[in-house]
Amino acid sequence: MIDDPILLREWHVVARLSELAPGAVAAARLLGVDLVVWRSGDEVQVWEDLCIHRGAKLSGGRVADGCLMCPYHGWTYDTAGACVKIPAHPAQKPPARARARAYPVKLAYGLVWTCLGAPPAELPPFPEADDPTYRAIPCGPYHFRALGPRVIENFLDVGHFPFVHAGYLGDLQHTEIDEYAAETTDHGVIARDISIWQPDPDGTGRAAKVLYTYEVLRPLTARFTKAQGDQRFAMIFMVTPVDAERSAAWGIMVMNYSFDVPAEHIRAFQDEVTGQDRPIVESQRPELLPLDLQAELHLRSDRTAIAYRQWLRQLGLVYGTA
Amino acid sequence: MTPPSIATLVRPEEATFSAADRDILASYWHPLAYAAEVGERPLARRLLDVRLVVYRGEDGIAVARDLCAHRGASLSRGWMDGGQLVCAYHGFRYRGDGTCAGIPAQDAGAPIPGRLRLRTFPAVVRHGLVWTCLRPPAAAAIPEWPTLSEAGRQTLEIPAAVWRAAAARQVENFNDVAHLSWVHAGTFGNRDEPRIQEYTVTERADALEFTLTYPQIDRDTFGVHAPAITAMKYVYTLSLPFATQLGVHAPDGRILDIFDVATPETARRTRVHMLLSRNYDQNDAGGPAIEYQMHVNSEDLPVVEDQYPEDLPLDLRQEIHIAADRMSIAYRKRLRAIGLTGEWIA
Numbered sequence: 270m271i272d273d274p275i276l277l278r279e280w281h282v283v284a285r286l287s288e289l290a291p292g293a294v295a296a297a298r299l300l301g302v303d304l305v306v307w308r309s310g311d312e313v314q315v316w317e318d319l320c321i322h323r324g325a326k327l328s329g330g331r332v333a334d335g336c337l338m339c340p341y342h343g344w345t346y347d348t349a350g351a352c353v354k355i356p357a358h359p360a361q362k363p364p365a366r367a368r369a370r371a372y373p374v375k376l377a378y379g380l381v382w383t384c385l386g387a388p389p390a391e392l393p394p395f396p397e398a399d400d401p402t403y404r405a406i407p408c409g410p411y412h413f414r415a416l417g418p419r420v421i422e423n424f425l426d427v428g429h430f431p432f433v434h435a436g437y438l439g440d441l442q443h444t445e446i447d448e449y450a451a452e453t454t455d456h457g458v459i460a461r462d463i464s465i466w467q468p469d470p471d472g473t474g475r476a477a478k479v480l481y482t483y484e485v486l487r488p489l490t491a492r493f494t495k496a497q498g499d500q501r502f503a504m505i506f507m508v509t510p511v512d513a514e515r516s517a518a519w520g521i522m523v524m525n526y527s528f529d530v531p532a533e534h535i536r537a538f539q540d541e542v543t544g545q546d547r548p549i550v551e552s553q554r555p556e557l558l559p560l561d562l563q564a565e566l567h568l569r570s571d572r573t574a575i576a577y578r579q580w581l582r583q584l585g586l587v588y589g590t591a
Numbered sequence: 592m593t594p595p596s597i598a599t600l601v602r603p604e605e606a607t608f609s610a611a612d613r614d615i616l617a618s619y620w621h622p623l624a625y626a627a628e629v630g631e632r633p634l635a636r637r638l639l640d641v642r643l644v645v646y647r648g649e650d651g652i653a654v655a656r657d658l659c660a661h662r663g664a665s666l667s668r669g670w671m672d673g674g675q676l677v678c679a680y681h682g683f684r685y686r687g688d689g690t691c692a693g694i695p696a697q698d699a700g701a702p703i704p705g706r707l708r709l710r711t712f713p714a715v716v717r718h719g720l721v722w723t724c725l726r727p728p729a730a731a732a733i734p735e736w737p738t739l740s741e742a743g744r745q746t747l748e749i750p751a752a753v754w755r756a757a758a759a760r761q762v763e764n765f766n767d768v769a770h771l772s773w774v775h776a777g778t779f780g781n782r783d784e785p786r787i788q789e790y791t792v793t794e795r796a797d798a799l800e801f802t803l804t805y806p807q808i809d810r811d812t813f814g815v816h817a818p819a820i821t822a823m824k825y826v827y828t829l830s831l832p833f834a835t836q837l838g839v840h841a842p843d844g845r846i847l848d849i850f851d852v853a854t855p856e857t858a859r860r861t862r863v864h865m866l867l868s869r870n871y872d873q874n875d876a877g878g879p880a881i882e883y884q885m886h887v888n889s890e891d892l893p894v895v896e897d898q899y900p901e902d903l904p905l906d907l908r909q910e911i912h913i914a915a916d917r918m919s920i921a922y923r924k925r926l927r928a929i930g931l932t933g934e935w936i937a
Contacts, residue, residue, distance in 0.1 A: 358913055
C-alpha cells in the first residue's frame with residue numbers, strides 16, 4: 270500500500286456504475302492495493318481482493334444469492350464481508366477470522382468511490398451534475414503511466430494548447446497567454462478568467478476567445494468552466510492513484526448548449542485530446558512533481574501550476590511529489 | 592563439510608531468493624528440461640536465480656553456468672558443433688565436461704589455459720527429464736516413481752509451462768483437493784459434491800502421502816461415452832520439495848499417474864514439467880490426453896498466479912486453515928523443517 274497520509278483519507282473513483290451491472294464482479298487497484306468491486310442488486314461493495322484462506326483473488330469469483338464466491342475453493346462471503354459458507358465442510362461454522370476487508374463506498378455522479386482510510390464527509394462538489402439545464406457526458410478512465418500530480422497539472426495548464434492540441438484547443442498563431450490571477454484558498458486553488466484563443470470552441474467552426482476558470486478541488490481532482498457568452502462547458506477530472514507508476518483519470522463533462530450533438534462525438538473529441546496529452550505527460554521527468562519551485566522554470570502563465578504546487582506542499586502530499 | 596553457498600553464481604540484480612533459502616533448495620535435484628528437448632541447440636534455463644545452459648555433449652547431456660569463461664558471454668546464444676558447445680562471441684568451444692576444446696583466434700597447437708573451463712553441475716536423465724543439483728551432495732534422491740516403468744504403461748510428456756508464481760504455491764495447488772469442485776467444475780470437478788472427507792497425511796523421510804476418494808466427472812479420452820460420476824481414489828505422494836505423483840485409480844482398474852514437478856526459476860517464476868502415465872486408452876499418440884491435461888492446467892494457472900502473498904506463507908497464522916487443508920499444513924511445516932523461511936526477497 271502506498272502510505273500517503275493525505276490520499277488514504279480521500280475518496281477515489283474505482284468504477285463506473287453503469288458498467289457494473291447487478292451481479293458483476295470487477296477488479297480495481299488503488300494506491301497499490303488490489304480491490305474487488307462487486308454489485309448485488311443496488312448494493313456495491315469494495316473489498317481487498319483477497320480470500321483469507323489461500324490468498325486467491327476474489328475478483329475472479331462470481332456473485333450468487335447476493336454473496337461473493339471465491340473462485341478457488343468456493344468460500345462464500347455475504348455483503349457484510351463475513352464468510353458464511355465453506356463448501357468443503359458445510360456443517361462447520363466458518364471461523365470468525367474468515368472475513369473480507371471492506372472499504373467504505375459512496376455512489377455519486379454515476380461513479381463508485383472508495384477510501385482506504387478514514388473518509389472525509391463530502392465528495393468534491395460538482396453542482397452542474399444535478400442541474401437540469403446541463404447534460405452530463407462521462408469520459409475515461411484514461412490510463413496514464415504517470416502519477417496524479419503531473420496528470421492534474423497538465424489538466425490545469427493552458428500554455429500547451431497551441432502545441433499539443435493545435436487545431437483542437439489552440440492555434441499556433443495565437444500562443445500568447447494574457448495575464449490572469451491564481452490564488453490558493455483553504456479548499457484548493459482557483460484561477461479565473463484565463464482568456465484563450467480557440468479555433469472552434471463551440472463546434473460551430475468559428476474561432477473565438479473563451480474564458481476559462483480552473484479550480485483544484487482536492488489534491489487529485491480539478492475542474493474547469495469554459496465560458497463564451499451564455500454558453501457554459503465544464504469538466505471535472507478525478508485522478509485515481511493506481512500505484513507507484515500508474516494513474517487512471519475519470520472525467521465528467523457538462524454543457525448547457527448543443528444538446529443535438531451526440532454524446533459519443535463529444536466523448537470522442539475528449540478521447541482524442543487526452544490521447545494527445547498522454548505521451549507528453551508520460552515523458553515528463555522527474556516523474557514526481559517537484560514542489561520545490563526552484564527545481565523547474567516557471568513563467569507568468571504558470572501561475573495555476575505554481576499555486577497547485579504550493580497548495581500540495583501545504584497539505585503535505587507525499588505521493589507523486591518530490 | 593558444508594558445500595559453499597551458490598550466492599556468487601547469481602547476478603545481484605537478479606536475486607529473488609534470500610541466500611539461505613536458495614542454498615537449501617539448491618541441495619535438491621530439480622529438472623530443467625525434457626531430455627528430448629536437448630539436442631541441436633543449447634537451451635537457456637534458470638534455476639534458483641542462476642542462469643544455466645543445457646546442452647548435449649559427446650558423452651551425454653551437460654549442465655553448466657551460462658557464462659563463457661573468456662568474456663562472460665551467454666553460451667546459450669551459441670550453437671552445437673560436433674558434440675561441442677560453441678560460444679557465439681569468439682567461437683570458443685567447450686566439451687560436455689566443461690573443458691575448452693578450441694580457441695579459434697589462436698593457432699591450433701597453442702596451449703589452452705586450464706582455467707578456461709565452464710562451471711558444470713551434475714546432469715542426470717531420469718523419467719525423461721534432465722535433473723541437476725546446484726549444490727551437491729544432494730539432500731534427497733531423485734524420486735523413484737517405479738510405476739513409470741511398469742509393463743502396460745504409456746508415458747506422455749506435457750509441454751513445459753512457465754507459471755508466474757512461486758514453486759511452492761504451484762505444488763500446494765496440485766496437492767489440493769478442495770479446489771477441484773470449483774476451479775475445475777464441469778471439467779472433472781464435481782460442483783454438486785464439494786465436501787471433503789477426513790483424511791490423514793503420512794510423513795515419510797523425504798515425502799508426504801495421503802489418499803482420498805473424490806467423486807469426479809469421469810470422461811473418456813476419446814469422448815465415446817457420456818461423462819459419468821466415478822468415485823476415484825487419489826493417491827498423492829509429494830517428494831520434497833516440489834515433485835508430486837498423483838495416482839488416479841478407478842474402481843474398474845484404470846490407473847492414471849500424473850507427475851507434477853515445479854522447478855523454481857526464480858522466487859516468482861516456476862517451470863512446470865508434467866508426465867502422464869496410464870494403463871488405458873493407449874491407441875493414439877496421446878494428443879487428446881495431453882490437450883485435456885493442458886486445459887486442466889490452464890484452469891489452475893490464473894488463480895495461482897494471482898495468489899497473494901506470492902510466497903507460500905510458512906507462518907501458518909498468516910492464512911486460515913480448515914480440515915481439508917491438512918496436506919497444505921503438513922507441507923508448509925515440512926518446508927519449514929528443512930530450514931526454509933519463505934521470506935523470499937523478490
